[in-house]
Amino acid sequence: MQDIKIQMTNITKVFETQSMETHALKGIDLTIRSGEYISISGPSGCGKSTLLSILGLLDEATSGTYMIEGHDVTKLSLAQSAAIRAEKIGFIFQQFNLIDELSVFDNIALPLQYSQQQYSAQEITQRVEQCLECVEMLHRKDHRPNMLSGGQQQRIAIARALVANPAILLVDEPTGNLDSKNGDAIMDLLEKLNNDGTTICLVTHDPRYADRASIHYNLLDGQIQKAQEPLREAV
Numbered sequence: 001m002q003d004i005k006i007q008m009t010n011i012t013k014v015f016e017t018q019s020m021e022t023h024a025l026k027g028i029d030l031t032i033r034s035g036e037y038i039s040i041s042g043p044s045g046c047g048k049s050t051l052l053s054i055l056g057l058l059d060e061a062t063s064g065t066y067m068i069e070g071h072d073v074t075k076l077s078l079a080q081s082a083a084i085r086a087e088k089i090g091f092i093f094q095q096f097n098l099i100d101e102l103s104v105f106d107n108i109a110l111p112l113q114y115s116q117q118q119y120s121a122q123e124i125t126q127r128v129e130q131c132l133e134c135v136e137m138l139h140r141k142d143h144r145p146n147m148l149s150g151g152q153q154q155r156i157a158i159a160r161a162l163v164a165n166p167a168i169l170l171v172d173e174p175t176g177n178l179d180s181k182n183g184d185a186i187m188d189l190l191e192k193l194n195n196d197g198t199t200i201c202l203v204t205h206d207p208r209y210a211d212r213a214s215i216h217y218n219l220l221d222g223q224i225q226k227a228q229e230p231l232r233e234a235v
């Protein structure tokens, strides 16, 4: 059996304000195995961002259990969440969130420099260059992000997400700031990374892109359903 990277059991999230309660997630069961590429899509307000925030340890569930690579991460202190997030989760957002004052190389090296693991300068160079090669941007390592096109900047953001060798890539509307040609190229790159073994969870409202994952879930009113069975060999 493939290793389980992510396991959520009966996750709920209730937002309480003075006047009302919003049940944003209503009992999510989600298992993501090593090497899978899953997508989650659904209409505005269905709970996508809330689910992604909990998956990425940016927010806590109200109830339920969340395990990453067999470790219970349901209830952690802020410092513990930050450490596990840095080690286990690679984020890719619609905004590239690169630092224009730093070179492409230094942007990608940043997560390693802040990691609790000690990386030598040689390891950092090796890892950063490997990730730059992966996204076909090694020739731009000394550039500043603002000298690059949107599609190229997203490639750099993907390299940065990969650099600490995370358990999973959480990808939130990665093509939102790109035209369709560059958007398609980024989706091709994600597919290539998955073919090379990277586990991916993509959140998108775009059905065209959601269908490119091997397992597609629909989130509807805080509940999740599999939209499409993965292809299985005939028995």
Ligand SMILES: Nc1ncnc2c1ncn2[C@@H]1O[C@H](COP(=O)(O)OP(=O)(O)OP(=O)(O)O)[C@@H](O)[C@H]1O
Binding pocket: 015, 016, 017, 022, 023, 024, 042, 043, 044, 045, 046, 047, 048, 049, 050, 051, 205
């Ligand atoms: N901080 C908050 N306080 C109160 N309610 C919230 C909060 N964040 C989200 N909600 C509510 O939870 C529900 C799910 O919101 P969420 O942002 O997860 O949806 P979404 O699917 O990401 O929507 P969109 O596609 O428009 O970004 C919505 O009803 C929203 O109003």
